[in-house]
Amino acid sequence: MxxxxxxVYGSLSGTTKSIASRIAKRLxxxxxxxxxxxxxxxxNCDLLILGVPTYGDGILQADWEDKIDTLKSANLFNKKVALFGLGDQDTYPDSFLDAMxxxxDQVVEQGANVIGFTDTEGFTYNLSTAEVDGKFVGLAIDQDTQSDQTEERIEAWxxxxx
Ligand SMILES: Cc1cc2nc3c(=O)[nH]c(=O)nc-3n(C[C@H](O)[C@H](O)[C@H](O)COP(=O)(O)O)c2cc1C
Structure with a gap:
């Protein structure tokens, strides 16, 4: 089969777009x-992957904010969903990857089956709403301060x- x-990704300055395209190419x-x-x-897919950078102090990137109703109106019940988030742990340690x-929270509310949790090991931050039970709820990428680790993180995920 x-x-x-x-x-599906949102990106203001292009970084999330470039990560999205690396992931899309591989898959x-x-x-x-x-x-x-x-x-x-x-x-209309077997696996839906959502990519988002965090802006403000822990809010969704603006295009995601504008189009959140599109996500809300999708039937995601029992659907396989994976997430990836972009952030900057040095400058925003109190809202690291919050948009993810x-x-x-949104897709879980819609009954999605979220896969692809990852270890928080290797990151230094204070708070993240993307951390649940000691794991990130998806692939965590920090191109601002740890771009050297991105390739390995994408491959493992x-x-x-x-
Ligand atoms: C004004 C501004 C606010 C930001 N706020 C956060 C934040 O709260 N948490 C975080 O982890 N990263 C934050 N970041 C970092 C971005 O998420 C990161 O640079 C990301 O790679 C940008 O992705 P894009 O190029 O796809 O827009 C912020 C960046 C800017 C410029």
Whole structure:
């Protein structure tokens, strides 16, 4: 059986977009900017991957904020969903990757089956709503301060998803 994967991402300055495209390439996935995403994009795949950077002091990137109703109106019941978040642990240690936590809470509320939790080891921060029971709820990427670890983190996560 082939698995169809869709990556929906939001990105202000392009970093999340570039990570989304690396992930999409590895998984042979369709890639959609949240700006243009439809409910069907989110529903018509076996695995839905959502990517979001954190802005403000722990809020969703603006396009995700604008289009959150598209996600809310998707039927995600029992659907496999994986998340990845971009953040900066040095400058924003009290809201590190919070936007990934916001999307996690949202999809869980919709009954999604979230896969791809990762270890918090190797990161230094105070608070993150993306941390649940000692794990990040998805792939954590910090291109601002730990870009040298990104490749390894992506590869490990992709093996885990498979
Ligand atoms: C104004 C501003 C606020 C930010 N706030 C947070 C934050 O609260 N938590 C966090 O982890 N990262 C925060 N970041 C870091 C971004 O999430 C990070 O640089 C990310 O890679 C940007 O992704 P993009 O290029 O796809 O927009 C912030 C960055 C900026 C410029």
């Amino acid at each position: 082939t698995t169809s994967v869709t990556v 042979n996935a369709k890639m959609v900017n949240i700006k243009n995403a439809t409910t069907e994009d989110m529903e 936590g916001i999307l996690y 992709i093996s885990q998803l498979a």
